[in-house]
Amino acid sequence: MFGILTSAAFIHGPIETGGQLVVVLGGVSVLLLLTFTKRWKWLFREWLMSLDAKKIGIMYLVLAGLMLVRGGIDALMMRGQQAIAVGAGSGYLSPDHFAQVFSAHGVIMIFFVAMTFMFGLINCILPLQIGARDVAFPLMNSISFWLTATGAILLNLSLVVGEFAATGWLAYPPLSELAYSPGVGVDYYIWALQIAGIGTLLAAVNFIVTIVKERAPGMTLMRMPIFVWTVLASMLLVLFAFPILTGTLAMLSLDRAIGMHFFTTTLGGNAMMYVNLIWAWGHPEVYILILPAFGIFSELVPVFSQKRLFGYTSMVVATMVITILSFGVWVHHFFTMGAGANVNAFFGIATMAIAIPTGVKVFNWLFTMFRGRIRYTTPMLWFMGFLFTFILGGMTGVLMSVPPVDFQLHNSLFLVAHFHNMVIGGVLFGYFAGLAYWFPKIFGFGLHEALGKLAFWLWIVGFAVAFIPLYILGLMGMTRRLDFVDAASGYHPLLVVALVGACIIALAVSVQFFHFLVSLRERKHRKDSSGDYWGGRTLEWSTSSPAPLYNFAHIPHVHGRDAFWRMKEKGESGREGPYEDIMLPKNSAIGLFIAGFAFLFGFGMVWHMWWMLPVSLLGIFVTILVRSFATETEYVVPAAVVARTEAHHHPV
Amino acid sequence: MKPSHVVALGGAGAVGFALLLMLLTHGAGFPLLAPSGSVGISERDLMVRTVYLMLIVVIPVIILAIFIAWHYREGNTKAAYTPNWEHSKMEEFIWWSIPFEIVLVLSAVTWSGTHELDPMKALVSTQPPLTVQVVALPWKWLFIYPEQGVASVNELALPVNRPVEFRITADAPMNSFWIPALGGQMYAMTGMTTMLHLMAPTAGNFTGRSANYSGAEFAQMSFTARAMDQSDFDAWVAQAKQAEALSSGTYSSLRVPSDAGPVRYYGSVDMTFADILDLYMPMRMDMTMPMGSSMMHHP
Numbered sequence A: 001m002f003g004i005l006t007s008a009a010f011i012h013g014p015i016e017t018g019g020q021l022v023v024v025l026g027g028v029s030v031l032l033l034l035t036f037t038k039r040w041k042w043l044f045r046e047w048l049m050s051l052d053a054k055k056i057g058i059m060y061l062v063l064a065g066l067m068l069v070r071g072g073i074d075a076l077m078m079r080g081q082q083a084i085a086v087g088a089g090s091g092y093l094s095p096d097h098f099a100q101v102f103s104a105h106g107v108i109m110i111f112f113v114a115m116t117f118m119f120g121l122i123n124c125i126l127p128l129q130i131g132a133r134d135v136a137f138p139l140m141n142s143i144s145f146w147l148t149a150t151g152a153i154l155l156n157l158s159l160v161v162g163e164f165a166a167t168g169w170l171a172y173p174p175l176s177e178l179a180y181s182p183g184v185g186v187d188y189y190i191w192a193l194q195i196a197g198i199g200t201l202l203a204a205v206n207f208i209v210t211i212v213k214e215r216a217p218g219m220t221l222m223r224m225p226i227f228v229w230t231v232l233a234s235m236l237l238v239l240f241a242f243p244i245l246t247g248t249l250a251m252l253s254l255d256r257a258i259g260m261h262f263f264t265t266t267l268g269g270n271a272m273m274y275v276n277l278i279w280a281w282g283h284p285e286v287y288i289l290i291l292p293a294f295g296i297f298s299e300l301v302p303v304f305s306q307k308r309l310f311g312y313t314s315m316v317v318a319t320m321v322i323t324i325l326s327f328g329v330w331v332h333h334f335f336t337m338g339a340g341a342n343v344n345a346f347f348g349i350a351t352m353a354i355a356i357p358t359g360v361k362v363f364n365w366l367f368t369m370f371r372g373r374i375r376y377t378t379p380m381l382w383f384m385g386f387l388f389t390f391i392l393g394g395m396t397g398v399l400m401s402v403p404p405v406d407f408q409l410h411n412s413l414f415l416v417a418h419f420h421n422m423v424i425g426g427v428l429f430g431y432f433a434g435l436a437y438w439f440p441k442i443f444g445f446g447l448h449e450a451l452g453k454l455a456f457w458l459w460i461v462g463f464a465v466a467f468i469p470l471y472i473l474g475l476m477g478m479t480r481r482l483d484f485v486d487a488a489s490g491y492h493p494l495l496v497v498a499l500v501g502a503c504i505i506a507l508a509v510s511v512q513f514f515h516f517l518v519s520l521r522e523r524k525h526r527k528d529s530s531g532d533y534w535g536g537r538t539l540e541w542s543t544s545s546p547a548p549l550y551n552f553a554h555i556p557h558v559h560g561r562d563a564f565w566r567m568k569e570k571g572e573s574g575r576e577g578p579y580e581d582i583m584l585p586k587n588s589a590i591g592l593f594i595a596g597f598a599f600l601f602g603f604g605m606v607w608h609m610w611w612m613l614p615v616s617l618l619g620i621f622v623t624i625l626v627r628s629f630a631t632e633t634e635y636v637v638p639a640a641v642v643a644r645t646e647a648h649h650h651p652v
Numbered sequence B: 001m002k003p004s005h006v007v008a009l010g011g012a013g014a015v016g017f018a019l020l021l022m023l024l025t026h027g028a029g030f031p032l033l034a035p036s037g038s039v040g041i042s043e044r045d046l047m048v049r050t051v052y053l054m055l056i057v058v059i060p061v062i063i064l065a066i067f068i069a070w071h072y073r074e075g076n077t078k079a080a081y082t083p084n085w086e087h088s089k090m091e092e093f094i095w096w097s098i099p100f101e102i103v104l105v106l107s108a109v110t111w112s113g114t115h116e117l118d119p120m121k122a123l124v125s126t127q128p129p130l131t132v133q134v135v136a137l138p139w140k141w142l143f144i145y146p147e148q149g150v151a152s153v154n155e156l157a158l159p160v161n162r163p164v165e166f167r168i169t170a171d172a173p174m175n176s177f178w179i180p181a182l183g184g185q186m187y188a189m190t191g192m193t194t195m196l197h198l199m200a201p202t203a204g205n206f207t208g209r210s211a212n213y214s215g216a217e218f219a220q221m222s223f224t225a226r227a228m229d230q231s232d233f234d235a236w237v238a239q240a241k242q243a244e245a246l247s248s249g250t251y252s253s254l255r256v257p258s259d260a261g262p263v264r265y266y267g268s269v270d271m272t273f274a275d276i277l278d279l280y281m282p283m284r285m286d287m288t289m290p291m292g293s294s295m296m297h298h299p
């Protein structure tokens, strides 16, 4: 009945128990709050079952915010350990627990913060930018979200029941094989990623089709906003890369569950195959994350420079070149695995080649600002922060793409500093910029600028204080993932500095949450009543804030780039009557059901409760079957209601 | 706060932070920037050359960015403003060609550097190379000297000025064999051999360690590489000869996951490197290795 799940799975040391308590108490208090405020029905009706991309987007954003806190606590725990642990056994975490923390941190930050944040922004904005009423497959959109959430839940459940992988975020075999990781940690890792990964893949299909099929009339490919281009590129990368991840993890799980030998050294398996495959996904993955961030910058730099984007065609070409090249560089993650000089040199040069289109983008942003009138709002500050940190990260990346140099820097803290430089300074700053920029559109009111700027400065300073020491430590020969250092190494003082930096970042995150709250309280007088909060150029700003259920009363007609800018110049608003009935998808609980069954499947796989597998698969099948008979999946918003909504938002 | 105040504050903070970092690292070793080994020195030179080449572009870009960001701020109404300027063939051609050219130069440097510093390539020297077989164990390092017939745990003795050919494998999760002061690292993987050449021109003790996470006590996987004169090396071998044999029995207790433990020596080697590889090759297959790869089955 319970597979290998016994009461021992709940019993851990004192620090783990703290983690268990936080998760359980947090969960229980949310449930109680909902019950006492009688919000259950509202929650299901308005949110959990919603097929509205804008609401699904907000749920992605909330999930990313929660996971940022969880991943951030992990980070503080690691920094804390390294700042006090001088000499073996002197920290407060056991070596195994330390390993679980760094593994969970990486997985959470990449999959459940960065990816989730990205899909949040895409859902909220992309349909609006292309002048669409919704995504191509609204139900599948909800399923994607719920599968992602299921992955996150499964991962966090490992805090309470059992353990998490102690292998690093990529779970290299043979360490991740049964022989060295007999516990359930790696299984949690595998199934959290498999389930979330399928959600991601479905979302990519959805957005590719949405971009290809749902654009407003007149919006040719070369008239799409650059954000749309970068999302298209990123989703194409997902489409090609995520199946590799799924296949690789499937092989690992076969090794673990039924004793196969894909990646063991015995019986002809080979761990090097895993290393190749996981990076054949892993390198495109970093571009999946950064490309939409580039897109966001390409949207806001023109708006805040009050000038057209310079070099649109170059931007598009550069984006596509990056997309293609990013599939041909994965070997740079293991130059030290013994490949010959020809192979290493080839992949090193291919890696550097990515710097060319990336450099072009930087020049184009700079020349968008050139002879502009730059307004330093919070989003623009994030861009400036990105620009300078990204130049540093790009340099260190190119440095490591020279194989003999990488022989020395690989697996050192220099590498760790490089990718945080890219993922924080590039990806996260990009998404923060996007959130600050589109917040009025998503929620209908603007953010407190001064607090937003304060958060930005804290982030920048915290980033420098936390990661510049890591570059230096790398040059001192310190490797990653050490749970203690020796006093004689001289590493300790810099690790203390890095902890201070991490605390500054924690403060920055707190200020961010605080500034959301303050702005929420003052939402009445921060209301975006025009719908065009910043003087925007693209279609999302042509509708009200927040956008109505149906996004646009009339589907806009596009006559060129910067479609809304043109409309404004001609004095059109695109909202005048007469109005028509609009069809919208009805709410559906299908996504919740499928995700629920997927959860059972994952949990059953982790704990070897084999009976759960047929039950959950059958459940998913029946759910889909039932849905396929549903005929009334849409409802009508009558023209009168549209007229009333429009009049309410835009009193003439 | 005025923008000029922000800039002044930022500048002062950066200088203060740099001073603090200099203070904290005072006296610490920078094996990557000031290595002792000949390979490490070449790798460092390549690193420095690459950085200089990149700075040729990066410094002007940073200056340009600061200038544009400052000069075209909204408050500066004297600056030119061309809201509809969006395209210039000439300029875009320049944006593509600047990074292209620098990458072209870097590619040439990379191609020659990668071949020159190929870890498989024997080092040029008047002396024949010494072979040391390296086995990553959980969580310790075993060094076998096949020519001398001795072995040691967590202590690597090297004669000065003689090239060393390391043959590396693992009887543990994947590790990476790294002595930063001598030169770059190489993975250690079960059932196969990777190769690395290093040389220590001067006597001294250098820290080596595993660079790839390999399980709970990974942080203990460090060892001392001791570069010494030939006579000291001979004495070291003679002293090791006094110790017990590395029999399959002693080896099986060594391969049990445990703390690093003390430095150990073995006077003879019955459990050879080939035997350790064979633990993972029940059905010896002669797989032809993929193009350009150097993995060998047996030394």
Ligand code: HEM
Pocket (backbone or CB within 6 Å): A286, A287, A289, A290, A332, A333, A334, A351, A352, A354, A355, A358, A394, A396, A397, A398, A399, A400, A401, A406, A409, A410, A411, A415, A418, A419, A422, A423, A426, A427
């Ligand atoms: C100019 C562009 C870039 C270059 C040349 C570059 C180069 C490299 C190289 C050579 C490595 C492997 C180093 C090693 O393992 O020794 C690496 C690792 C990494 N990079 Fe980059 N990179 C670039 C951009 C990015 C971006 C945009 C991101 C993220 C959005 C990123 C994230 C990472 C991550 C996550 C790792 C390694 C993670 C791990 O080993 O766990 N990089 N990069």
Ligand SMILES: [Cu+2]
Pocket (backbone or CB within 6 Å): A282, A283, A286, A329, A330, A332, A333
């Ligand atoms: Cu990569």
